Amino acid sequence: MDRMLRESIDWMEPEVLAELREWRGQTRGESYLPWKEVHTRAKAANIRINGHFNGEPGAHDAFVARRALALLRGHGDAPIHAVVLVRDSDNDEAQRRKGLEQARAEVSSLGPILIGIAHTKRECWVLAGFTPETDDEKARHQELRQELGFDPCLRAEELTAQQDGAKRDAKRVLKLLTHGVVDREHLSMMQATIQQLEERGRGTGLSTFLSEVREKLVPLWTGAPPPRPKHK
Structure with a gap:
């Protein structure tokens, strides 16, 4: 805001x-x-x-x-x-x-x-702003895409809130991408353009x-x- x-x-x-x-x-x-x-x-x-x-x-x-x-x-x-x-x-x-x-x-x-x-969760909003930057982040992002069958940053609305730790649990996915670092979550929302947040966030x-x-x-x-x- x-x-x-x-x-x-x-x-x-x-x-x-x-x-x-x-x-x-x-x-x-x-x-x-x-x-x-x-x-x-x-x-x-x-x-x-x-x-x-x-x-x-x-x-x-x-x-x-x-x-x-x-x-x-x-x-x-x-x-x-x-x-x-x-x-x-x-x-x-x-x-x-x-x-x-x-x-x-x-x-x-x-x-x-x-x-x-x-x-389904506020984590899905953060995912809309996440863009992998380091080699480690890019590798984890690619692993999650293969595991889920879709890009969680582009289609976060397909993640769920039903069971903690489940394959499609939004909290789990964001934690894996950011290593659970709150500052990295904050940067995702602050560095992404408003246009990116709007385009990626239509389903969330x-x-x-x-x-x-x-x-x-x-x-x-x-x-x-x-x-x-x-x-x-």
């Missing part, structure tokens, strides 16, 4: 970015609000929100997202200008997206609400999320979304 801001807004230089945006969770003392803590925090705050969504039953994640947004509305320590809801699909992409969209449709007081569904939800960033987040600084890039 920071890259999209810098590359979409001419005057937003890296050295001033920290002064122009702050990523936070329920409070400013945390960097994000963990999904696994939403129910406990909502119960402690006496937030009990049930019922249908515009006459429809809630899909997967609709209620937890509803509670998360209620927690953010009651934060009280600083204004919130946008919310980002990001989830792994865990092989349930359609229902999770529907549930998050149901919750988003109810709220207008928190600014734009962005939705990101990483299919990454391209859709980047469109949300471009259309909903960037206009907070520019007043209008930048034009969509033309892919050759």
Whole structure:
């Protein structure tokens, strides 16, 4: 998201970015609000929100997202200008997206609400940015292509989230490519062009999320979304 801001807004230089945006969770003392803590925090705050969504039953994640947004509305320590809801699909992409969209449709007081569904795992988004550089990385990449029968960096949507350590487990594949080095994962996302991430990420939800960033987040600084890039 920071890259999209810098590359979409001419005057937003890296050295001033920290002064122009702050990523936070329920409070400013945390960097994000963990999904696994939403129910406990909502119960402690006496937030009990049930019922249908515009006459429809809630899909997967609709209620937890509803509670998360209620927690953010009651934060009280600083204004919130946008919310980002990001989830792994865990092989349930359609229902999770529907549930998050149901919750988003109810709220207008928190600014734009962005939705990101990483299919099947967030590791698939990182794979979209991975390009082997060293001889060792190239060798491991080639071995995985032969083992899987496809290139996991180009077709990460064919990886799964069903069993840790399985042949097509997205976590296993990324760990093999990066030797489990977090900095190498970070470089994959930062060095790849936005066009590469969009093209490779069409089947994993990454391209859709980047469109949300471009259309909903960037206009907070520019007043209008930048034009969509033309892919050759």
